[in-house]
Amino acid sequence: MGIKIYVASLSLIFFIILVFFFYQFNFNLNTPIENWVNTASYFNGILTPPLLAITSVLIFLTWRTSKSELEETKLALREQSDTQNFSVIKDAVFEIANEIKVTMQKEIRVFDDNKEIYFINFDGYKDSEIDEYYYEHSQKIPLEKFIFEYFQFLKTRPDKNIERNKQHVDIIFSKETFEYIDKIKSIALFMRALKSKEYREVLEVTLFAKLTIFTWLMFVEIAFHLRQTAKEGEKETAELVFLEIAGLVCRQLKEIAWRNALSDEVLLELEKRKLL
Incomplete structure (x- = not known):
């Protein structure tokens, strides 16, 4: 839930910057290519830090989820092993007890x-x-x-x-x-x-x-x-x-x-x- 709020907040901030930018400098498709390059550089500089932050957060969440799933898998395997171990030992000692x-x-x-x-x-x-x-x-x-x-x-x-x-x-x-x-x-x-x-x-x-x-x-x-x-x-x-x-x-x-x-x-x- 926290990551969704984080992404939504960054998107809202970016939208406000975009509106403010074009309100200030106007939007014109006939603008020379140099202006488009400068505009792209401008937005690249603004967006790179938050996008890197989002990427880092997503990587962390992926790692945490994978770690949790790995622990659950290990626990399930351990429980399965304990059950099999119990079944084998139970049969063995019961057989000995019956012989006795x-x-x-x-x-x-x-x-x-x-x-x-x-x-x-x-x-x-x-x-x-x-x-x-x-x-x-x-x-x-x-x-x-x-x-x-x-x-x-x-x-x-x-x-x-x-x-x-x-x-x-x-x-x-x-x-x-x-x-x-x-x-x-x-x-x-x-x-x-x-x-x-x-x-x-x-x-x-x-x-x-x-x-x-x-x-x-x-x-x-x-x-x-x-x-x-x-x-x-x-x-x-x-x-x-x-x-x-x-x-x-x-x-x-x-x-x-x-x-x-x-x-x-x-x-x-x-x-x-x-x-x-």
Whole structure:
């Protein structure tokens, strides 16, 4: 709107000068060519500065419009990229979560005679080769049920000076659960790759709901164990995995009682990082 007023004002001023000029000097088509040249030079001198000013303003407006359109284009491309990024990561982590749900239903055998507790596997043995004592003091249950019972046990804050309690606490770090290490790492790295804060919040809520809180608590314990036992060259990745998994669980798990079922070492680390 400003440029239109500016152009209209200059046009009005030029028209007034033109009228005044011909009123003063008269208009005669038979005027010698030299007079026409002088007249042209006169108007050229008058019009050049304002026309240059208008041209400069128009160039500036064109540049500003182009810059604005470029920013809008960049924003649209960024949003499109974020959407595509979210879609790919969502599909990947959901697939991992679905695989975990299936494997959490696998049956495991737990030996417990009140003195010792550990996972036991009779596969590959004939019945005649297995001591009846192990049958009597072991049970076959879904891994998911064992994880639930494990964190119920941890909520009691067992005395780790008792050998069986120590075994029970450490049983979570065995080949039965370590098959989830790669899945835990994959989830953490995928979530890390999601740049949009809004998309991350949505994905965290939906992903957390796909697994039980006890599965997520197990992931935190394993991620912490990986961080504590990481070798040189693996520490940075282990730290990242722990932060991503622990952060996700702390943000989504509202039941403080179950959050407190985590080991004392993990809770201390979470408090240090202000995640609780």
